[in-house]
Amino acid sequence: PPSLTLLGIESSCDDTGAALVTGQPGAARVLSSVVEGQAELHAAFGGVVPEIAARAHAERIDSCVARALEEAGITLAEVDAIAVTAGPGLIGGVLSGVMCAKGLAAATGKPLIGVNHLAGHALTPRLTDGAPFPYLMLLVSGGHCQFLLVHAPDRFTRLGGTIDDAPGEAFDKTARLLALPQPGGPSVERTARDGDAKRFRFPRPLLDRPGCDMSFSGLKTALLRERDALMQDNTLRAGDRADLCAGFQQAVVDVLREKTARALDLYLAEAPAQPMIAVAGGVAANGAIRAALTGLCAERGVAFTAPPLALCTDNAAMIAYAGLERFAAGETDDMTLAARPRWPL
Ligand code: KG4
Ligand code: ZN
DSSP, X not given: OOOXXXXXXXXXXXXXXXXXXXXXXXXEEEEEEEEEEOHHHHGGGTSOOHHHHHHHHHHHHHHHHHHHHHHHTOOGGGOSEEEEEEESSOHHHHHHHHHHHHHHHHXXXXXXXXXXXXXXXXXXXXXXXXXXXXXXXXXXXXXXXXEEEEEXXXXXXXXXXXXXXXXXXXXXXXXXXXXXXXXXXXXXXXXXXXXXXTSSOOOOTTTTSSSSOBOOHHHXXXXXXXXXXXXXXXXXXXXXXXXXXXXXXXXXXXXXXXXXXXXXXXXXXXXXXXXXXXXXXXXXXXXXXXXXXHHHHHHHTOEEEOOOHHHHSSOSHHHHHHHHHHHHTTOOBOTXXXXXXXXXX
């Protein structure tokens, strides 16, 4: 089969991305991947402000596409199709991306392909490792937390997920409660390094219940209680902060490890020929989480893969790749492609 080259566009949250990917399903590579974050625009508001995000995407998206083409050393004429995140996400941002992609498709006559952002994350191990179907994916980010059995590019079975907060959200809230910088994941992980994870006993929600569902919102309540007991003159000692971070992170690690073990049982019951677990989403950047899952997989004789950081967090290469899988299967969209705030897999 011929090699395909796709342009991908991502703008569903607070990262504007454009990327070029070339190859075939299960054997593709990234030619370029440009991501422009907006952290500094939202920092003062304690969260992503949809209107600010939408405006920033609209302003930056064309230059991201131009840079991605330049870095890949190709022109738009050499692209086979244009893939774009059509949801789920903040609707203003998704619209910016979809309108940009439609404009490029109309101007060049190239096929247009709408991609589900979650499918982009879930298919990333196919891009980075050529992961064979079916594989088990743990998708953990600021907005998402679910176990997916990935049977095919367009066929996913959800085994379970969070019933409240996503783990990234819990990391972000923890950082806010402890006056650490956003995004919370990296700062909490860094602070936890000097801490004693055993000093505080945080809950391990839902471990006593069967199944793969998880809950993380109770952790922040427990953390708030411990923090307030430690606060003196409205300040927290550095050692206390480190111990709180370490204890919190360990609770998240324990829950993810145990629930992954259960999801693994369900997956292995299907007797996959080459069993593999993959993680994706921003929280997959966490070293302690990666180490726990690596250990679990080694024990169970299952391959483990975690994409490089830049492909774990929001990016357009995963969108280009998911588009490549759709395009190779003969699927395209037309100019009626709609931006969807909600779009379950
Ligand atoms: O996938 P992502 O870039 O965006 C979406 O949420 O879709 O994930 C961002 C989330 C944030 O909540 C951030 O705090 C978390 O991923 N994160 C981490 C780490 N790095 C980023 N969480 C834990 N440990 C990390 N090292
Ligand atoms: Zn994402």
